[in-house]
Amino acid sequence: MLKDGHEHFSDEDGGGAVVARSITAACELSRMLSSSMGPQGRNKLIVNHLEKLMVTSDCASILKEIEVEHPAAKLLELAVQQQETECGDGTNLALMFAGELLTSTLDLMKTMGWRHKTDIMEGFHLASTKLLNELLVSNIDNTDGALQELKEKVLKPVLGSKHYGSEDILSDLVIEACQIVLNKKDMSVLNPSSIRTVKIMGGNVGQSACVQxxxxxxxxxxxxxxxxxxxxxxxxxxxxxxxxxxxxxxxxxxxxxxxxxxxxxxxxxxxxxxxxxxxxxxxxxxxxxxxxxxxxxxxxxxxxxxxxxxxxxxxxxxxxxxxxxxxxxxxxxxxxxxxxxxxxxxxxxxxxxxxxxxxxxxxSKIATLVLRASTSSVLNDLERAVEDGVHAVQMACKDGRIVYGGGACEMECAVRLDRLADQHPGLEQYAIRAFAKSLECVSRTLAENAGWDAVQVLADMRASHVNGQIDAGVDIENDPGSKGMKDANVYDLMYVKRSALKLAIEAATTVLKVDQIIMSKRAGGPKMPGQ
Structure with missing residues (x-):
């Protein structure tokens, strides 16, 4: 029926080979980039098909340069691209949580049998509807006087996760540029294209400046x-x-x-x-x-x-x-x-x-950030950090609701979902618990990238949240353990986090619904190098 040269994988025998293979491919992509999350995240050295070098820890930029072959992993890449388009930040969270959700699903399916995917997805749906609904900390008003509060609570954590150590300098520059281009009559309107960057090699980040x-x-x-x-x-x-x-x-x-x-x-x-x-x-x-x-x-x-x-x-x-x-x-x-x-x-x-x-x-309707650094790789990384910071200000102007960062929000959701699972005696309770366990990947990854004992940090954080300390998060600078994110002034935008988790859940459930993979014959043309 199909043209010669096509590939066909099916689960008609009930063995679940296609689902297992799809989950393995998606989880491998997530595991590869999970080490780039957080302020202490590792950089990746990417060589694209044009042999151009790029050093970055930004998930969306990495996925743009590499060529993902497996169709299931491609679904996760599309979710990351959508997150980048909508919010400009939270791409690492979307990819990592989707991979962790699929890993927990694979364990459940091996334990419960391959026939229970419907129950698993129903449990995920119940858990996602309860997510982030009760964790609102405060609301940043979209007024000119709130930009300083925005810089301290939202902008510094975003820039610190991209270019750790320079968040104070970059946050001042981004806020100054946003004040220039913001409409004084309607503070909720911010066009990121009105803030452009000029990269000049030489000097250091401290010599960067903002021009009206x-x-x-x-x-x-x-x-x-x-x-x-x-x-x-x-x-x-x-x-x-x-x-x-x-x-x-x-x-x-x-x-x-x-x-x-x-x-x-x-x-x-x-x-x-x-x-x-x-x-x-x-x-x-x-x-x-x-x-x-x-x-x-x-x-x-x-x-x-x-x-x-x-x-x-x-x-x-x-x-x-x-x-x-x-x-x-x-x-x-x-x-x-x-x-x-x-x-x-x-x-x-x-x-x-x-x-x-x-x-x-x-x-003036244009603000220009003159970025200075010693190498082109650092300059490009600074440009990506500034773009994410501008998008964070844009999201905060539209929706100023914030939640605790540093993994505190995810851990509190996990504790509450465990309590929710006790109220569902059916098979959905296992999926809800797996969903809650997957949320712990944020705290675990932040602790691992910072060099702490992840098991001890997770145990301390869970104990703090069970006892009612909802702002307990990962402290990446001081002794390993949990710390109040309120005192550390680390917050995340609720809109960005909700969008990342939502896209991750949709990508994971889409992979679970697949039972056949049909790949048509490749188009003609010259072979790729190395083939």
């Missing part, structure tokens, strides 16, 4: 390197040069005077254009094309600043930052088409950059 405006990674073309405060800017999508005719033509010149007059006409026309731009009040010209030598001569004559940006994306960002409109015609802009910013050429880390800084409050 746009930073171009190239110098100006003119001898004048700085403009007056809030100088007017004209942005052209086309080049500043003489345009060619649409139709081909032939110019017949009989004398030398004809040649001189022809060149003089072109010069006169270009001078009229630049003079008109200067008389309109423009001090800075930015173009997305080339600047001819003749145009540059007249730009210097009228004491203007010229900058060339080859990227259309950067040109749009500059227009957004300065309030200018990109023109397709070469000429003097109208007042509505002009932008304004203080333009300065600077040398940062031996690299020439041009800074368009907008000093007028409330007019």
């Amino acid at each position: 405006g746009f930073v171009a990674q190239r110098g100006v073309e003119t001898t004048i390197k700085a403009s007056e405060k809030n100088a007017k800017i004209a942005v052209y999508a086309s080049g500043v040069e003489a345009s060619g005719t649409e139709a081909k033509g032939t110019v017949l010149m009989k004398t030398a005077d004809d040649l001189k007059n022809y060149n003089r006409t072109e010069e006169t026309k270009m001078e009229e254009i630049i003079q008109g731009i200067a008389e309109s009040g423009i001090k800075v010209i930015v173009t997305g094309g080339n600047i001819s030598d003749m145009a540059l001569h007249f730009i210097e004559k009228y004491k203007l600043i010229a900058l060339k940006l080859s990227s259309k994306w950067e040109l749009r960002r500059l227009c957004q930052a300065t309030g200018a409109t990109a023109l397709v015609r070469l000429g003097a802009p109208t007042p509505e088409e002009m932008g304004s910013a203080t333009t300065t050429q600077k040398i940062v880390g031996g690299r020439t950059v041009t800074v368009f800084e907008n000093d007028v409050d409330g007019t």
Whole structure:
């Protein structure tokens, strides 16, 4: 019935080979990346198919570069990608909890028999409906004064888990950038694309800075390197040069005077254009094309600043930052088409950059974080940490509910689910207990990555939660054992955590529902290297 070359795996014999194989593949992917979770998580050295090196502990970035082959493991990868798209954080939690849930399921199925998958999934459904419903700690209001509280409670734990040791510096930069681009009338609206990063190699993280405006990674073309405060800017999508005719033509010149007059006409026309731009009040010209030598001569004559940006994306960002409109015609802009910013050429880390800084409050819609580090790998890791921090602020502006971090929330859920299992005498109670045990993987992984005795830490945490201390979590800095997360000021966003756990549960139950795997024949083409 199917084309030759296909592969087919089935559970028709009742042995559960497909489910076991799918769970094993998914758990192996989860186990491989579980060591990257938390502030003390290990980095992975990834070499992608283009032989590009990347060093990171971010789960979503790793899965983007590697090629997952098994279809069941691919389901977990899709869940991680969805978590990255929705929240920008919690990807390690989604993958690790899904793998731990499948591991507990495999143990249950071996103990109870392969026919009880329905009871297991019903127990998981009962447990998930009770999850996180009663663990709300507080609510961060989406007001300007709450950004400091947000930095201490939410932003530092997020950045610390990505780039431990630099969370204080990065959190100040992210909060400063968010204050620039946040709408003062509606604090719940934050566009992450309004905060861009510029990576400059050299120096250290402490030399990073936030600029209210746009930073171009190239110098100006003119001898004048700085403009007056809030100088007017004209942005052209086309080049500043003489345009060619649409139709081909032939110019017949009989004398030398004809040649001189022809060149003089072109010069006169270009001078009229630049003079008109200067008389309109423009001090800075930015173009997305080339600047001819003749145009540059007249730009210097009228004491203007010229900058060339080859990227259309950067040109749009500059227009957004300065309030200018990109023109397709070469000429003097109208007042509505002009932008304004203080333009300065600077040398940062031996690299020439041009800074368009907008000093007028409330007019800049772009904030730029200039990141400094010694290597490109650290710079890329800092950029990913900043992106996750901005997404955390965005989620907090939408939903400010927070819960205790450091594994405290998961352990409290596990203790309460164990009590819930006592109220269900059916087969679902085993699935609920397995679900509760899977939640302990967060605390166990944090303790293992920090170098503590995971068994002792889990025992201390469970004892504290049974006795009513709901904020007991893993202390990664001091002596091994549990510590109150309230005193440590470690919290997690409830929306992010709920989304990660929900996607993990859906991915795990989808894998359990599979009883056949049918893989079609591979498409033709050259073989991969090494095959």
